Amino acid sequence: MSTARRVAEIDVLIATAKRLVDEKWNLRALSPHIIGMAGEEREAAIGRLEGAGLNRAGEKIELRDRGPDIVAERDGCHWHIECKGAGSGDDGSVRETFLRGLADIVRYFDPPDGVEYRMGLALPDHPIYLAQLAPLPTAARRALHLWVILVAESGVKWFGPEESIERARSRRRSVMDYLGR
Numbered sequence: 225m226s227t228a229r230r231v232a233e234i235d236v237l238i239a240t241a242k243r244l245v246d247e248k249w250n251l252r253a254l255s256p257h258i259i260g261m262a263g264e265e266r267e268a269a270i271g272r273l274e275g276a277g278l279n280r281a282g283e284k285i286e287l288r289d290r291g292p293d294i295v296a297e298r299d300g301c302h303w304h305i306e307c308k309g310a311g312s313g314d315d316g317s318v319r320e321t322f323l324r325g326l327a328d329i330v331r332y333f334d335p336p337d338g339v340e341y342r343m344g345l346a347l348p349d350h351p352i353y354l355a356q357l358a359p360l361p362t363a364a365r366r367a368l369h370l371w372v373i374l375v376a377e378s379g380v381k382w383f384g385p386e387e388s389i390e391r392a393r394s395r396r397r398s399v400m401d402y403l404g405r
Contacts, residue, residue: 231348233257233309234269236375237293238276240305240346243380244296245278249303253286253295254278257307292332294344304332305344305373310353318352326360333368342369349376357389 234256241251256273258266279285292304308325310318325345335341347353357372364370365385372383383389 229310231310231350231375232269233293233307234272236309236346236348237307238273238278239375239380240307240344240373241278241294241296242276244294244303247298249296249298250283251278251285251294251296253288253291255288255291255293257293292328293346301340301342302336303342303344305346306332307346308348308353310348310350315352318350319356322347322353322356329368329370335369342371344371344373346373346375346380349374349381354389360389362386 237254237256241254244251254273256269258269261269293307294303294305296303296305306325306328308321311321325347329343329345333343347357353374362385365372368385370385372389374381374383
């Protein structure tokens with residue numbers, strides 16, 4: 225079992241969406257993974273989402289049951305972002321969640337004609353996810369316009385299709401070594 229902390233998918237979604245709003249992106253749709261949550265847990269997740277301050281004056285964000293977790297637009301550029309959390313399961317379940325995230329990216333890949341299009345995979349800065357990202361070929365990330373978005377306590381970090389994820393792994397490893405973990 226992993227010793228990394230649990231991070232709910234809704235928290236990854238909120239942190240990523242806040243970063244987009246801070247950078248003046250217009251959120252068009254959110255698809256928080258709340259299907260299957262118990263009533264109280266579902267209401268708490270919706271409350272956190274509504275309390276996150278993601279709406280700008282006059283902007284309507286559509287809540288969907290399906291599709292990319294975040295759809296955003298700015299100056300003719302479109303984002304479709306899939307968010308995944310890190311549950312309290314074993315390392316295998318975190319790897320399975322990662323693979324489901326990649327499958328969702330492929331399923332939602334439908335770039336509109338004539339606009340810049342970006343796919344994003346937003347994940348907690350978790351050692352299992354970082355290990356899974358390392359062998360992901362740059363050619364595949366480039367073909368899918370896939371950005372990797374790592375959500376950590378220190379903030380949200382973006383890695384474009386050409387940027388090395390190994391850099392994120394080594395940075396995390398050196399910080400963890402420094403902290404003695």
